[in-house]
Amino acid sequence: MTTDEAKAQLDERVREIINWHFSEETGTPFWLDWMKDAGWDPREEVKGIDDIVKFDHFEDAWLRDEKNERFVPNAYKNRPFNVFETGGTTGLPKQRVGWDDYKHDYEQFSDQLSDEYFPKGGNWIMVGPTGPRRLRLAVEHLANHRGGSCYHVDLDPRWVKRLIGRKELDQVERYQAHVMAQAVEIIKHRDISCIFTTPRLLASIGERISIASHGIRGCFCGGTSMTPEYVRFLQEEVLENKALFVPTYGNTLMGLAVSLPEELPENDYSVTYYAPQPRAVLRIVDADDTAKTMDYGEYGRVELTTLTKEFFMPRFLERDEAIRRHPHDKYPWDGVGDVRPFGALTKKVIEGVY
Amino acid sequence: MSAPHIPVLRQGKVHKSLDVQTIEKLGTDEPAAEISFACADMIKYDIARMGEAREKLRKMKSEDLIEITKKAGEIFLNDDLPIGVDGAMQSPEDYVLSLAATSGLPHALIRMNMQRLGGIFGQIEDIFQGLTRGLDIAVLDKGYGEQGGAPVSFSPTTNQLAVILPSNSPAVNALWIPSIAMKIPVLLKPGREEPWTPWRIIQAFIKAGCPAEAFSLYPTQHDGSGAIIRRAGRVMLFGDDSTVKQYENDPRIEVHGTGYSKFVIGEDEIENWKDYVDSMVESVSANSGRSCICTSTFVVPKYGDEIAEAIAERVAQIKPLAQDDPDAKLSGFANPKFAEWINEAVEDGLKSDGCRDVTANYREGERFHERDGMNYLQPTIIRCDSFDEPLALREFLFPFASVVECPQDEVLEKTGYSLVMTAVTKDIEWINQLFDCPHIERLNIGNIPTNRISWNQPHEGNLFEFLYTRRSFAIADSA
Structure with missing residues (x-):
């Protein structure tokens, strides 16, 4: 696929999803009401991704304050839904309803995984936030989709963030050790070949055991930002260059942006992520003028647009910033590189130690 | 001399990080040095492996380490020493100029501090004697011996002495220099504007014959410092009254605070x-x-x-x-x-x-x-x-x-x-x-300025008692 073909595919997707969510028959109550208040019909005015800036930014407060039923498309009216949460360290978390999106996202992701390092039929372990998160079901579905089963060890990031906020770092270490002890026991005593975890938990497991020597071949990682130095450390030292490190960038609202793990060494371990287009689009915008896309090679704030029949979310400003990177032959659309918390250079951000 | 790249040292091994920051010469945009920064988890990994470095020093004779320390002092003061990763050398005068450029210290003060540091190396025997109240240093080789007619044995409290160094005073490096003769490897986190002095002291020790594994140098961010403070067996750090208060009940940590x-x-x-x-x-x-x-x-x-x-x-x-x-x-x-x-x-x-x-x-x-x-x-x-x-x-x-x-x-x-x-x-x-x-x-x-101190007496804690603990023991005749 060329970049032009990818753009055409995305424009077609935008029209399809706008039509779906803003039509009375299939549409979403929230967006139908929004259209009445806005006084314009996106079906008439949004003909492609370039027109998406006609929407203001999606406000995350809507996912807290609106009833979840208002985000159920009329087409899915009688289907019970999953509720997935994000945030929520204090107060009510953001919630997203869903049905099959996570399966589609992770099946699409599965196609990108190397069978050598993530063998079909191999069992998985997920060490990280489970509970009300989409990730919990998604990783298990990924394992099942690839013919394996999934073990889980839970970590509550909300509690960790509270501890860090209170500077109770000893407690953080003790809680992490508690989680690690569970993970290490499972890895030692079960046949596991793939792991999903966060970078810091991966390093923490690696402090206790040789991950590769216990049969793990592939590590799919997501969570906090990672500097190139940290990525190299995880690949070369924690995984001893014997297992493959696959960084991803994602959340409950987007799905999963993938990277090119095989190209990391030649790129000095600078990670570039590509959104799961056309299901979601990432754009690097000028933080002071968010209608403007940054030039390639420049840092800007990450803006997410999600385009599925289950969930339409235009122009959501993530809490991250990243470098706008050129399209890749494998993913012929813009990438986002060296993601870090928005304002990381000017303010202290709690990312958690999980 | 072009701006050198100061790498991370991991038990003496050079590690060139992908996370590099440049420090400028004060008042200019001209780079003074590129600094490799270590990530916190890497430091944690390395701390867990510090036993290997300790083993290197443990196997050496204490009297040899004393001689190495004395020789290192001469080298620190007089020799050209490697700087950075590209084979460049740093003369004593280069050191003065580099430190002045990033710290703001006048050259005369730096030279005075150099002499003070040189004195620490040279007085190592007196320092050891003073801090141990006359212990025969060979006791550290054998593990036990006699002092004042009583049997004594000492075991190390740690495999490494970690020091979070400030940027404002090169002389504070005096605090860790005796650790090498005491067979305890050092793990140093330099101040942002002052990698020069710990680097030069380390190079002097290595040239004098000390195993490079005894030295770890980690320029790092706050989370890296936090990892050192939480994980290292013994830590010296510098801070204000609140820092002193924070660690007052932690025997692993010695805070050098406000002097008053x-x-x-x-x-x-x-x-x-x-x-x-x-x-x-x-x-x-x-x-x-x-x-x-x-x-x-x-x-x-x-x-x-x-x-x-x-x-x-x-x-x-x-x-x-x-x-x-x-x-x-x-x-x-x-x-x-x-x-x-x-x-x-x-x-x-x-x-x-x-x-x-x-x-x-x-x-x-x-x-x-x-x-x-x-x-x-x-x-x-x-x-x-x-x-x-x-x-x-x-x-x-x-x-x-x-x-x-x-x-x-x-x-x-x-x-x-x-x-x-x-x-x-x-x-x-x-x-x-x-x-x-x-x-x-x-x-x-009497009429003695407060700034004149002797290193053979405790200064904000006794280094030997920080690094070693006395144990009781007995050895049967048949053993």
Whole structure:
């Protein structure tokens, strides 16, 4: 696929999803009401991704304050839904309803995984936030989709963030050790070949055991930002260059942006992520003028647009910033590189130690 | 010399990080060095493996390590040593220029600090003897022996001494140098503007024959420092009163905090106060007033105004000069904001009617002074009416002190903690009270400037007792 073909595919997707969510028959109550208040019909005015800036930014407060039923498309009216949460360290978390999106996202992701390092039929372990998160079901579905089963060890990031906020770092270490002890026991005593975890938990497991020597071949990682130095450390030292490190960038609202793990060494371990287009689009915008896309090679704030029949979310400003990177032959659309918390250079951000 | 790349050292192995930051020469955009930064988790991994480094030193003879330390001192002072990762060499003069460029220290002060550090290497035997009260160093080789006719055995409390170094004073590296002769590897986190001194000391040790594995150097961010503090077996760090408070119950951590060092004159000697002005001036202004052993409060039973005027007249002659001026004794601030904040704090204190800046009548210009792109604070002596005044017991990073009148019998009650106290008196009863006071760490009796200390006695803790613990033991005849 060329970049032009990818753009055409995305424009077609935008029209399809706008039509779906803003039509009375299939549409979403929230967006139908929004259209009445806005006084314009996106079906008439949004003909492609370039027109998406006609929407203001999606406000995350809507996912807290609106009833979840208002985000159920009329087409899915009688289907019970999953509720997935994000945030929520204090107060009510953001919630997203869903049905099959996570399966589609992770099946699409599965196609990108190397069978050598993530063998079909191999069992998985997920060490990280489970509970009300989409990730919990998604990783298990990924394992099942690839013919394996999934073990889980839970970590509550909300509690960790509270501890860090209170500077109770000893407690953080003790809680992490508690989680690690569970993970290490499972890895030692079960046949596991793939792991999903966060970078810091991966390093923490690696402090206790040789991950590769216990049969793990592939590590799919997501969570906090990672500097190139940290990525190299995880690949070369924690995984001893014997297992493959696959960084991803994602959340409950987007799905999963993938990277090119095989190209990391030649790129000095600078990670570039590509959104799961056309299901979601990432754009690097000028933080002071968010209608403007940054030039390639420049840092800007990450803006997410999600385009599925289950969930339409235009122009959501993530809490991250990243470098706008050129399209890749494998993913012929813009990438986002060296993601870090928005304002990381000017303010202290709690990312958690999980 | 082009800007060198200072790498991470992992048990002596060079690690060039992908996370690189450039430090500029003060007042310019010209790079002084590129610094490799280590990530926190890497440091945690390495700390877990420090036993290997300790084993290298454990197998060496203590007397050999003593000789290596002495030789390293000569090398540190005189030799060209590797700098960075590209095979470049650094002469002693290059070291002076590099450190001056990033720290703001005048060349003359750096040379003085170099000599002080050289002295530490050279006095290693005396230091060991002093800190162990005469222990035969071979006991560390065998694990046990005799001292004063009693059986003794010592075991290490840690596989590494970690030191979170500041940027403002190269002489603090003196604190860790004896650790090598004590067979304990070091893990150093340099200050952002001062990688030069720990790097050069390490290179000197290695050239002198010490195993490179004994040295780990981790330029790192806050999370890396946090990992060191939480994971290392023994940690020295520098901080203010809140840092001291935070770690006061953690035996792994020794915080070198504010000194609150004092120079007091007894009632029996106050009529001779003019004889002590030289000592008082040195006490407040040595090393640009940056050391915790510099006097921050002068306490006298009377003549407070006259003494303040006499000290002020002398210290006001210490002016910001070009860094390479051989007479330069005042250091600029590597972080220019610090000078502004400190000046604001002094000015806030002076809003009280009971505080008066005596130096204002003697110095040229304002206290805050800009020169050659750097910020300076000119020496300041404050006359305070009582210890209740806000500036009476403050310590700042420049030549600053208060002068307070106080009856001799109230001195101990009013002055609180002192890292160093010089008491000019011959009053035996008062001297006994001073020796009995638990809030004075180092006590000088007589006309001795507070900044003169001896390393064969404890300084903010006894390094040997920090790194070793005595155990009881017995060995059966048949063993």
